[in-house]
Amino acid sequence: MALLKIVHYPEPVLLTVGKPVGADEFNDELRKLVENMFETMYSAGGVGLAAPQVGISKRLFVMDVPNDKDESNKIALINPEIVAQEGEQYGDEGCLSFPGIYTKVRREVRTIVRYQDVFGNPQELDCTDLSARCVLHETDHCDGIVFLDRMTSLKRELAKRKIKRLQKTEKWD
Ligand SMILES: [Zn+2]
16 A cells, blocks of 8 residues: 655645546556555544545545444445435544635535445445535535635635645745
8 A cells, every 4th residue: 555645735636627537547556545544544533534635636535434333434435426424513623735724614514425345336325414514615626616715705814825835844835
């Protein structure tokens, strides 16, 4: 396994709509990429990581939002598609492509996502709270949308100022 390099905003790949994973791409190469993405996510201390964040413009992400008992919920979602969402939640959100930025973002509180597993089998996940936040955040990455785009204009302005300061540090290259 190998750690992948996480790209930081405003790397163009983060702002590009990812290509769907084709029917002929559900192979060992894809499964290796997924394992490396899990490794990279755990190493960076995140709960979700999308392919564009490691410089690959494709529609897939990995996530592991532990439940109350710290139980792992390791899951890879290929070609995710939000089919339903409802309610709202306000909570702190971060992103491995924006190191040091945490801010409140409004999200739906429940979502149903349809996706394919690493073998190409169709799956569906009905999730709430932090899992829903993660699914929505990571599916956005597949669409070239970053959480900056989901902030209120005031929070976005403050975040942009902080990003400018952080970009002068080694943490953000
Ligand atoms: Zn992110």
